Amino acid sequence: MLRATVTGNVWSTRRIEGIPAGAFLEVEVEGTGSRMIAFDVLGSGVGEHVLIAQGSVASSWFTGTPPPIDALIIGSIDTRSDSNPAE
Numbered sequence: 001m002l003r004a005t006v007t008g009n010v011w012s013t014r015r016i017e018g019i020p021a022g023a024f025l026e027v028e029v030e031g032t033g034s035r036m037i038a039f040d041v042l043g044s045g046v047g048e049h050v051l052i053a054q055g056s057v058a059s060s061w062f063t064g065t066p067p068p069i070d071a072l073i074i075g076s077i078d079t080r081s082d083s084n085p086a087e
Contacts, residue, residue, distance in 0.1 A: 001051055001052065001053055001074075002029050002030075002051070002052040002054065003029070003030040003049065003050075003051060003052075003077065004027035004028055004029045004030055004036075004038070004049070004050055004051075004052050005027060005028050005030065005047065005048070005049050005050070006025050006026070006027050006040075006044050006045060006046050006047060006048045006050060006073075007026045007027060007028050007035065007046065008025070008026040008046060009023065009024070009025060009026070009046070010023075010024035010025065010026055010037055011024075012024055016068070018065060018067050018068070019067050019068075019069070020041070020062060020067060021041070022039050022040055022041040023039070023040045023043075023044075024037050024038075024039060024040070025037070025038055025039075025040050025044060025073065026038075027050065027052065027071075027073075029052075030049075036052075036071055037071065038050075038052050038071040038072060038073050039058070039069045039071065039072050039073065040072075040073040041072075041073070042073055042075075042076060044073055044076060048076060048077075049076070049077035049079070050073045050074075050075065050076055050077060051073070051074050051075040051076075051077060052071055052072065052073055052074065053071075053072050053074045054070055054071050054072075055070055057072075058070055058071055058072035058074075059072075061074070
């Protein structure tokens with residue numbers, strides 16, 4: 001699993017059959033500066049911190065025939081406003 005920040009939308013007006021409803025988002029992987037395109041079914045937005053699953057784990061989340069998706073946003077990372085999240 002990777003921690004990343006959503007940096008932008010990737011607009012795709014045409015898709016191959018089998019890609020489910022959702023959005024393609026550009027994300028920057030924390031600590032590396034590398035970017036990738038991840039599929040999002042959660043409705044994440046630019047600037048949001050997210051968790052990414054990759055490879056067969058990402059595509060096998062979908063029911064039926066796995067779509068050709070190798071990076072999937074699986075969670076939104078919430079931040080706390082206080083300085084001690086353990087309390």
